Structures are given as C-alpha cells and as structure tokens.
Amino acid sequence: MTEWTAFAEAVRTGGDELLTTCERLDALHEGDAPARLAEVEMLMEKALGATRRIRGAFDPLYAALDEEQRATVERLTRHRHGRHHGYGGGETEEKKG
Incomplete structure (x- = not known):
C-alpha cells in the first residue's frame, strides 16, 4: 500500500525532527526572557511542521x-490518561456517575 509507505516515511522523518527538537529543550534555560521565548516559538514551529x-x-x-x-x-489513538494527557477524554463527573 503506497499510502502506508508514505505515512511510514513521514513518521520516521517527523519523529527524527521531533527528537531533534526535544534535544533543544535545554536551551529554554539559557539566555534572557526574549531569547527563551524565541526558542519556544522555534521549537513549536518545528513540531507543528512535523505534525503537519x-x-x-x-x-x-x-x-x-x-x-x-x-x-x-x-x-x-484514543488516550485514556485523563483529559490533560493526549487528546482523549478522561473521566468526567458525567462519565463516573
């Protein structure tokens, strides 16, 4: 299935990009506030590009x-870790009772 091949390649490439981005997280502790915020912006843009x-x-x-x-x-793809982890819902009061 060619769709699978394209997806697998995108995940490999995107995963590598995300790992490289994660390695830059230490840079968030360097420089002044504007430099750190610029670093956050750059990391988020890279993560968004890989996700797209x-x-x-x-x-x-x-x-x-x-x-x-x-x-x-x-x-x-439905996470069960609570509403603040992943994109699935956790237990709410309505679901509990």
Whole structure:
C-alpha cells in the first residue's frame, strides 16, 4: 500500500525532527526572557511542521482503510490518561456517575 509507505516515511522523518527538537529543550534555560521565548516559538514551529507532514500522509492512508481497520485506528489513538494527557477524554463527573 503506497499510502502506508508514505505515512511510514513521514513518521520516521517527523519523529527524527521531533527528537531533534526535544534535544533543544535545554536551551529554554539559557539566555534572557526574549531569547527563551524565541526558542519556544522555534521549537513549536518545528513540531507543528512535523505534525503537519505526518498528518498530510495520514489522511490518505486513513481514507484507504476499510471499516475494521479504521475502527482499530480509532481505538489505538484514543488516550485514556485523563483529559490533560493526549487528546482523549478522561473521566468526567458525567462519565463516573
């Protein structure tokens, strides 16, 4: 499946970019406040660029999946760590009771 190949390459490349970006986190403790804020901006732009490239490859892959495969993707991408971790919801009062 060519969509899979494109997605896998985007994840490899994007993952490498994100790891490189994470290595720069120590720079957030250097320089004055404007320099640190500029560093945060640069790191966020790099992370957003990597995420956009991964999503650009993911959308065609997802469109090519059958219903069962999509259900698996949906199950695997729903985080269960609470609402402040990941993009799935945690337990709310409505869900608890």
